Amino acid sequence: MVHKKHFGVYGVAYANGHLLCIKKKIGPYKNRFDLPGGSQKESEGLTETLVREIMEETGYGVSNYGHSRCYDVFIEDNSTDDIIHHIFVLYTIKVIKKYDKLPEPTHETNDSAGPIWVEISDLSAENVSPLVVKVIEELKGELDERVFDAKKYKNWVVSKD
Template sequence: MTVYSKHFGVYGVYFKAGKLLCIHKNAGPYQNRYDLPGGSQENGEGLTETLVREIKEETGFAVTAYHHNRIYDAFVKPVHEIRTVHHIFAVYDVELDFNTPSKLPRQVSDGLNDSDGIAFVDLKTLNATNASPLVLKIVDEINQKEGYLEKLDFLDWQIIPD
C-alpha cells in the first residue's frame, strides 16, 4: 500500500550561458544533489514573498526581478519507504543582484537551512544521479523535451547518504 503526502514549494530559476544556478542540498530526500533555490511558504506569505526570502536565505543574493511563473510536479518515493511525496513546485525565472553579499546567512552554518552553498552548473552535466527532480524538470523545460509539461515519476528514488 502506498501512502501519499503533498509538499508545495516556490523556487527560482537563474539560467545564463548554459549554466543553471543550483544549491547544494544538505538534507531531505534531495540531499547531496543539486537543487533549485527555494522552499516552503511561511504562514501568510505570498508566492513571490516566499521566492524572494528563500533565494536570499539559500544563496545570499537579492532577487531584483522575477517573471515567467509556472507550476510543475513530481512524485518521489524513496527506496524502502512506503510514502510517496507529490512535490508540487511553482517556479519563476529570476534576476539576481550579485553585488549583494555572497556570504550565505548564518542559518546555513547553524543547520537551520538546507543549502550548503551555490554552484553554477553546466546543464549538460545535470542528471538523475546528481540533481533533484526540480532541476531535472527545468533541464527538460530548457531543452524542450517532449512531455516536459507532464509529471515526473521517481518511484525508486535513491537518497544519497552523507
C-alpha cells in the same frame, strides 16, 4: 507507507550555459543539485517566498522575476518508504549578489550547502532533483504535450555522503 505533500516556490536563474543550483544537505534530494527555493511562511505571497528563499539559500538578491509555471512529481523515497507529492512553482529570475555569507534562516534549518553555478552538461538524472530535471527539459525544448502531468519517480534513492 506515509503520504506527504510538499509545496514550494523556486527560482530558475540561467546564464552563460550555467544554472544556479544549491547542493541539498538533507531530505530526499540530499547531495543532489536542486533549485534554490522552498516553503511558504504563513501569510506570505508566492513572490515574497521566492525572494526570501533565494536570499536564505544563496545569498543572492532577486532583481527580476517572471514566467511562472507549476509542476508536480511523486517521489517514492527508498530511504523511508514515504511517498512525497512535491508541488512546485517555478519563476525565471535574475539575481544580484548581496551577501558573501549566507544569512541565518529564522526558525528553520537551512537545507542548502550554498550556491553553485553548474554547467548544464554537468547535470544528469543521477545528480539532480526532479525540479532540475524539469528545468533541463525546458531549456532543451524537450517538453511534450503532457508537460503538466505529474511524473512519478519510483524507487527514488537518496544519495549518500
